[in-house]
Amino acid sequence: MSWALSIEKTDITDAALVEEASRPLEPGEVRLAIRRFALTANNITYAAFGHAMGYWQFFPGADGRGRLPVWGFADIVESRAEGVSPGERVYGYLPAASELIVTPGKVRPDSFFDAAGHRADLPPVYNRYERCASEPAASASQEAVRMVLQPLFLTSFLIDAHLRDTGFAGAQRIFLTSASSKTALALAFLLQRGKAQGVHVEALTSARNAGFVSGTGLYDAVTNYDDIGSLGPDRPALIVDFAGSADVNRAAHTALGEALQANIRVGGAHWDDSAPAKDLAGPRPSFFFAPDHARTRVAEWGPEGFASRQAEAWAAFVDTAGTLLSWRSLEGGPAALDAYTALTAGNVAASEALVVEVQAA
Structure with a gap:
């Protein structure tokens, strides 16, 4: 049975x-x-x-x-x-x-x-x-890392490509909500790996996870959710939203004000608070559906080109991933x-x- x-x-x-x-x-x-x-x-x-x-x-x-x-x-x-x-x-x-x-x-x-x-x-x-x-035979020793992180890495890889192609929507500060999530960590790694000049990768996370997030060394700054109000609209900003929390979104949109250029919603780590926030200031959040972006990239790069680019990025991430x-x-x-x-x-x-x-x- x-x-x-x-x-x-x-x-x-x-x-x-x-x-x-x-x-x-x-x-x-x-x-x-x-x-x-x-x-x-x-x-x-x-x-x-x-x-x-x-x-x-x-x-x-x-x-x-x-x-x-x-x-x-x-x-x-x-x-x-x-x-x-x-x-x-x-x-x-x-x-x-x-x-x-x-x-x-x-x-x-x-x-x-x-x-x-x-x-x-x-x-x-x-x-x-x-x-x-x-x-390769070596792949068998990486089964656990592959199961836990590779499916999430594909989404991070596609977001990274999208952000670069769109010039980060003109943003100089990239805020990742639920910054302790495995998809966010992979995206932070990719953004830091090919760091665009003048772009800072910043974490938004819970107080409980702040120490872990800071210890990864993948973020230029770490802000607790309770302190989002201290963020100012001093530089153009973009949110990549892995949390999906209505409260977090409302606080971030309010704090960043006119500096916020875009909000890309990816997931729902805060699934029990994931109803879209109403009356948000600034740009409306847009959902990032990875399979659609994958189809676009395969059409653009070809199947082999897509596979080779993803494999190269994944190989670079594996060594870091195992120690995180x-x-x-x-x-x-x-x-x-x-x-x-x-x-x-x-x-x-x-x-x-x-x-x-x-x-x-």
Whole structure:
């Protein structure tokens, strides 16, 4: 019997561990035994925006409730699809569960896509599974870093490219809310790596996380949420909003006033306060949907150009990434449920990276 996290779509704090019976494969299908996956605040964003952004559509649950999307590794244990054999390991978008059945399409030596009908209209970036046998042997030692940070890094990579292409909207101060989040840390790294002259990368964070954020060395300045009012409209500014907090947005817009050039909303780390703030002074927040930007970049740079640029940036980040966080391994479904509950309650330290070990390989 397999298990899955089952989440009420309209109340993401209502989560339970459920058993799910395995069914026989149809022709063209493959059974994945999920071995390990990461749990981060990004997964809570997937749940919080499950309806609005279509995340609940990827892995329908037999009980009608949501299945939490995660990134992780799985082994092919049974196959009725040509070109895909049992024993292979793959990396990609999975449910927080012990099993997934996919229908491989566009099968290549390095990857395949899930061509299941219910995923046909969903963003391709989430439907691609990388075949680990085609990767360097060193990649196996980086599985944990890859699960926790690489999916978030793609978003950071795309935001960095967008900001540079648009000249940072003329801003000299780039404020990252929820600056302790893993996506924000990756973006701060990229912005510092190719530092534009006269541009400062500044953190907005909670008092609880201020020490951790400051200790990363990735920000030019750190401001607690309670002190946002002390910020002045002295230089053109831009907000990259990972928090999604109405209160934080209202305070920042008020403090920065006419100096604020743009507010780019990326996520909802403060998912329980994520309703858009009303009557904001200055520019209206605009949502950054990474899959759309990925399509644009692939069209602009070509598939190989996109892959090589992202790989080069990721390789530069990996060494830093491994030292930023404290790594914690969890065992099985009950531990996954406990971790999910802690994440929704905001009770996981920003410095922690959680990896769920599902089954022995």
